[in-house]
Amino acid sequence: MKARDLIFGIxxxxxxxxxxxxxxxxxxxxxxxxxxxxxxxxxxxxxLAALSLLLIARSVRRPVSNPEPSSPESRIPSPASPLxxxxxxxxxxxxxxxxxxxxxxxxxIAALITVTIYFQGGSINVRxxxxxxxxxxxxxxxxxxxxxxxxxxxxxPSVI
Amino acid sequence: MAVxxxxxxxFSTAIVPAAFGGVAWGILGGALPGIxxxxxxxxxxxxxxxxxxxxxxxxLASTYVGAEYGGSIPAILIGTPGTNAAAxxxxxxxxxxxxxxxxxxxxxxxxxxxxxxLFGFLVLVLLTERLSSVALAFTPSSYFSxxxxxxxxxxxxxxDSLLKGLIAGVLGLxxxxxxxxxxxxxxxxxxxxxELLSGIPPILVMVGLFAVSEMLVQTTAPDWEKATRESARxxxxxxxxxxxxxxxxAIGSLxxxxxxxxxxAGGSISSFLAYNEARRWSRHGEEFGHGSPEGIAAPEAANNxxxxxxxxxxxxxxxxxxxSAAVLLGGFLMHELVPGPMLFVQxxxxxxxxxxxxxxxxxxxxIIGYLIMSPCIWLVSRPKxxxxxxxxxxxxxxxxxxxxxxxxxxxxLAFGVVGYALRYFAVPFLPMVLxxxxxxxxxxxxxxxxxxxxxxxxxxxxxxxxxxxLATALVVLAGSLMRHSKxxxxxx
Numbered sequence: 001m002k003a004r005d006l007i008f009g010i011x012x013x014x015x016x017x018x019x020x021x022x023x024x025x026x027x028x029x030x031x032x033x034x035x036x037x038x039x040x041x042x043x044x045x046x047x048l049a050a051l052s053l054l055l056i057a058r059s060v061r062r063p064v065s066n067p068e069p070s071s072p073e074s075r076i077p078s079p080a081s082p083l084x085x086x087x088x089x090x091x092x093x094x095x096x097x098x099x100x101x102x103x104x105x106x107x108x109i110a111a112l113i114t115v116t117i118y119f120q121g122g123s124i125n126v127r128x129x130x131x132x133x134x135x136x137x138x139x140x141x142x143x144x145x146x147x148x149x150x151x152x153x154x155x156x157p158s159v160i
Numbered sequence: 161m162a163v164x165x166x167x168x169x170x171f172s173t174a175i176v177p178a179a180f181g182g183v184a185w186g187i188l189g190g191a192l193p194g195i196x197x198x199x200x201x202x203x204x205x206x207x208x209x210x211x212x213x214x215x216x217x218x219x220l221a222s223t224y225v226g227a228e229y230g231g232s233i234p235a236i237l238i239g240t241p242g243t244n245a246a247a248x249x250x251x252x253x254x255x256x257x258x259x260x261x262x263x264x265x266x267x268x269x270x271x272x273x274x275x276x277x278l279f280g281f282l283v284l285v286l287l288t289e290r291l292s293s294v295a296l297a298f299t300p301s302s303y304f305s306x307x308x309x310x311x312x313x314x315x316x317x318x319x320d321s322l323l324k325g326l327i328a329g330v331l332g333l334x335x336x337x338x339x340x341x342x343x344x345x346x347x348x349x350x351x352x353x354x355e356l357l358s359g360i361p362p363i364l365v366m367v368g369l370f371a372v373s374e375m376l377v378q379t380t381a382p383d384w385e386k387a388t389r390e391s392a393r394x395x396x397x398x399x400x401x402x403x404x405x406x407x408x409x410a411i412g413s414l415x416x417x418x419x420x421x422x423x424x425a426g427g428s429i430s431s432f433l434a435y436n437e438a439r440r441w442s443r444h445g446e447e448f449g450h451g452s453p454e455g456i457a458a459p460e461a462a463n464n465x466x467x468x469x470x471x472x473x474x475x476x477x478x479x480x481x482x483x484s485a486a487v488l489l490g491g492f493l494m495h496e497l498v499p500g501p502m503l504f505v506q507x508x509x510x511x512x513x514x515x516x517x518x519x520x521x522x523x524x525x526x527i528i529g530y531l532i533m534s535p536c537i538w539l540v541s542r543p544k545x546x547x548x549x550x551x552x553x554x555x556x557x558x559x560x561x562x563x564x565x566x567x568x569x570x571x572x573l574a575f576g577v578v579g580y581a582l583r584y585f586a587v588p589f590l591p592m593v594l595x596x597x598x599x600x601x602x603x604x605x606x607x608x609x610x611x612x613x614x615x616x617x618x619x620x621x622x623x624x625x626x627x628x629x630l631a632t633a634l635v636v637l638a639g640s641l642m643r644h645s646k647x648x649x650x651x652x
Contacts, residue, residue, distance in 0.1 A: 029344035034615035120545035
């Protein structure tokens with residue numbers, strides 16, 4: 001936990017420095033009020049840097065580990081969590097974003113369901129493909145037919 | 161508020177179907193272990209964008225009501241709480257199931273949730289408008305101080321590490337600065353991207369932090385136990401049982417009412433407090449932990465009371481006291497409804513509709529809670545890969561539906577990574593949500609107040625409302641700091 005605090009402190013310190021750097025480039029305005037568009041962003045950056053330094057100092061100085069947070073939403077992923085699985089799930093989402101304009105909604109969402117089932121340990125067989133196609137049909141009915149959301153149609157209408 | 165004001169909205173809009181639909185969705189979401197009420201609500205949030213604003217907020221609030229009950233279903237049937245607030249229900253609920261009394265336990269849970277929900281509803285209706293009427297005299301300096309009071313809640317929400325909670329809060333404030341400057345109109349932190357000109361909508365932050373990050377955590381979590389269909393026929397309490405559980409229900413309702421309004425307390429703390437107090441005041445204290453009906457009644461009444469009373473500070477002052485209230489606040493903001501005093505003046509019909517919807521939702525919970533048991537068992541028993549795939553499809557489709565933007569899907573995924581990282585580093589992320597939600601209000605009113613006072617900072621203490629709010633923020637902060645230092649001293 002101590003090492004994690006140290007890493008987190010360093011990471012947020014870097015964020016604070018980068019954020020301050022970008023905030024400093026915001027041009028002054030003729031309409032500027034006493035604080036100006038740079039004022040609070042710079043203050044936030046300084047505050048974050050100070051808090052990060054405190055966290056770094058605390059994690060370096062204190063020999064005992066921190067107690068884990070009682071906040072219910074802060075369940076910590078196991079240290080042994082295989083990062084590839086998390087990265088894989090994200091890549092599936094990114095792939096969906098990339099293929100949606102080409103494949104259209106129905107095929108993209110069916111592909112997302114199929115690949116996620118496989119990635120989560122299910123097998124690709126007739127059943128899983130049927131489930132994916134049924135799911136895609138359900139989502140299509142909900143979003144496009146019922147809620148009238150304009151999803152990309154894909155290249156198929158122009159091909160047909 | 162007259163009774164007629166509550167009944168009238170039921171006939172004019174789709175409030176009744178929204179309340180029933182929200183409760184059904186909430187029960188299903190709450191019944192899935194790992195999917196908290198806030199995540200269930202966050203998944204629904206993008207769908208509400210195109211809806212009538214009253215119907216949208218009723219749908220979200222009803223989901224909260226349903227999810228609080230839904231969490232008790234797996235707690236009783238498989239010994240795994242569907243929500244954090246249902247953790248106390250596991251102790252006696254699962255024990256009753258092992259004794260072959262699952263139906264009775266489910267009935268007590270449902271009935272107690274109904275009683276708690278109605279009590280919370282009464283507290284909500286009686287207190288909210290009175291509290292908000294104070295804020296009619298608000299000026300920019302008062303609004304700034306109100307924002308600071310909201311931020312002081314971070315100290316209570318920060319869990320065991322105040323420092324990390326504060327860092328998360330500042331990160332949230334930084335996210336809120338992205339987009340067009342509220343006073344000069346200059347672009348800040350947009351990096352030439354037109355999609356960022358209007359800022360990062362809080363809804364994307366919430367879906368990412370709550371839903372996407374939970375999905376990433378579940379990717380590596382073990383599967384949960386499956387429930388059997390025959391174990392789940394609800395049996396409502398007999399008159400003798402009603403009498404027995406009346407006292408723990410009253411204890412749970414009172415604790416839930418108080419804790420629900422307190423920043424950071426939420427359903428889980430009130431459930432355990434109610435369980436503990438019910439045991440202390442019970443004539444059958446020795447049965448607790450061995451399948452006591454009172455051990456189910458008290459926490460279930462408490463967490464369903466919280467589902468209503470958590471809305472008191474959110475509606476009256478715009479301060480969310482829990483994750484679920486924060487998501488509901490996101491729903492309000494998405495419809496350009498700003499909770500606080502003006503909400504009751506400018507959008508009184510929405511508030512009345514919400515009250516009516518919550519009343520219907522509590523009644524709907526009794527009906528749907530009984531009818532939906534079989535679909536719940538079916539859903540909880542699906543193979544995890546299939547469930548994960550459908551949740552993922554729902555997230556990406558819902559986020560796109562919000563503004564028809566693939567960029568938004570990417571932003572939500574990015575905040576999912578941030579949420580996962582925050583969980584990994586044991587940083588509470590509700591402070592970050594608070595920062596995002598309150599950031600714009602704080603900055604714009606701070607600067608407006610200074611423009612009006614010609615840069616005189618004393619305007620924040622000369623205005624009596626502003627001074628009172630700042631003083632309250634200091635008291636909240638000092639109280640939390642004292643609690644933190646006591647906890648640390650005890651840990652040593």
